[in-house]
Amino acid sequence: MKELGLREFLKDCEKLVIIGIGNEMKGDDGVGIYIVKEIAKRFGKYGNDEVIKINEYIILLNCGTVPENFTDVLKRENPSHIIMIDAALMNEKIGEIKVINPEDIVNVGFSTHALPLSIIIKYIKKSINTKIIVIGIEPKIIDFDKPLSNEIKHRADNFIEYLVKIINTIFVRC
Numbered sequence: 001m002k003e004l005g006l007r008e009f010l011k012d013c014e015k016l017v018i019i020g021i022g023n024e025m026k027g028d029d030g031v032g033i034y035i036v037k038e039i040a041k042r043f044g045k046y047g048n049d050e051v052i053k054i055n056e057y058i059i060l061l062n063c064g065t066v067p068e069n070f071t072d073v074l075k076r077e078n079p080s081h082i083i084m085i086d087a088a089l090m091n092e093k094i095g096e097i098k099v100i101n102p103e104d105i106v107n108v109g110f111s112t113h114a115l116p117l118s119i120i121i122k123y124i125k126k127s128i129n130t131k132i133i134v135i136g137i138e139p140k141i142i143d144f145d146k147p148l149s150n151e152i153k154h155r156a157d158n159f160i161e162y163l164v165k166i167i168n169t170i171f172v173r174c
Contacts, residue, residue, distance in 0.1 A: 004162075005099055006083070009081065009083075014080040015078070015080050017074060017079040018039065018061070018083045019061045019063055019067060021033070021064070021085065022064070022065065023065050026142050026146065027148060028139030028148055028152040029087045029139060031137050031139065034156055035160055035163075036052070036085070039163065042160070043058075049062070050063070050070075051073055057171050059077055067084070068120050074128060075127050075128055078128050078130075081131045082124070082130050082132045084117070084132065085134075085135045085137070086134070086135075086137070087138075087139040087142065088138065089138070090136055093138060094139070094151055095140070097135060097138075098135070098136050099135060100136045105118045121134075137155065
């Protein structure tokens with residue numbers, strides 16, 4: 001897994017929220033949800049909860065296609081850092097994983113959301129003092145009633161291992 005700068009982004013993290021976004025019924029569009037669920041399993045949390053509290057420092061949100069419905073959770077938890085993960089139409093190679101600057105998000109296609117991510121990010125930043133990073137994964141298939149493609153699942157699994165290692169390094173106090 002190439003370095004995405006997450007270790008640097010999280011270096012002064014006190015509380016982390018990881019947000020998985022997407023539609024699991026539309027193939028690779030569900031990759032953000034898949035990643036959040038798999039991270040939860042790595043920490044011994046199973047089930048389909050939308051809010052998964054790993055401990056007092058790490059919270060996972062399975063937002064589906066409506067991340068705007070979770071802004072109250074974000075205000076209540078008041079994380080120092082937020083990582084948003086979603087399939088993104090970036091005109092990149094299938095499975096490419098990129099950090100997307102929140103200011104550049106209007107140039108990236110996130111098709112299944114009720115509200116544009118750029119508006120949600122602006123609202124979050126006005127509501128709480130937090131750092132936000134968006135991880136986009138170029139999908140292969142975003143057709144209805146299709147499963148996650150093998151290529152995207154493989155890339156997502158590599159990303160999960162990468163992110164879990166960073167989390168374990170940063171939150172050694174947990």
